[in-house]
């Protein structure tokens with residue numbers, strides 16, 4: 001693969017739709033998790049950790065999600081709780097991404113950025129291995145039930161979870177809107193400030 005091919009490969013990553021069995025092998029999982037060790041990481045703190053959820057572990061995860069959702073919104077309907085619980089069963093394997101900032105001089109936001117990069121490394125590694133992946137979340141990062149299940153420390157937060165498995169249908173994902181670099185990027189140089197590309 002030449003350098004352009006490598007970039008094309010990276011640019012061709014898409015999130016998966018529905019995912020079924022088989023999930024990734026242990027070896028594939030290991031390679032994806034090791035990829036997270038390559039992310040930019042100020043102070044080399046590895047401010048993240050993971051929980052791999054498989055098989056019946058999905059019931060424990062789904063229950064924890066539903067309990068944490070109800071803790072946050074006590075008036076939640078049973079149907080809504082079930083909807084949250086069902087999120088755990090959308091793929092054979094899940095990697096839960098936990099931001100685990102360490103005390104010290106590196107700002108917490110930097111460590112959370114590193115943890116988010118770990119999530120991207122995992123989905124990109126899944127793409128390299130031909131494993132379907134999609135990063136999902138719930139509108140909360142903590143809760144008593146999640147604290148118990150994952151042993152969350154005071155500063156730790158669940159930054160969502162990555163579903164892994166085999167795409168069940170050859171779905172074409174919707175095209176991404178083109179990036180307008182001139183809207184997103186300014187250039188500040190010896191001519192002052194301008195929009196990228198202008």
Ligand SMILES: Cc1cc2nc3c(=O)[nH]c(=O)nc-3n(C[C@H](O)[C@H](O)[C@H](O)COP(=O)(O)O)c2cc1C
Pocket residue numbers: 013014015016134135136137138159160173176
């Ligand atoms: C932290 C995080 C949480 C996300 N949570 C959800 C989610 O709950 N539901 C969802 O449909 N997409 C979620 N996404 C977006 C998808 O993972 C995916 O990126 C999006 O559907 C666009 O598809 P693409 O990756 O093929 O561009 C999340 C992404 C991130 C980074």
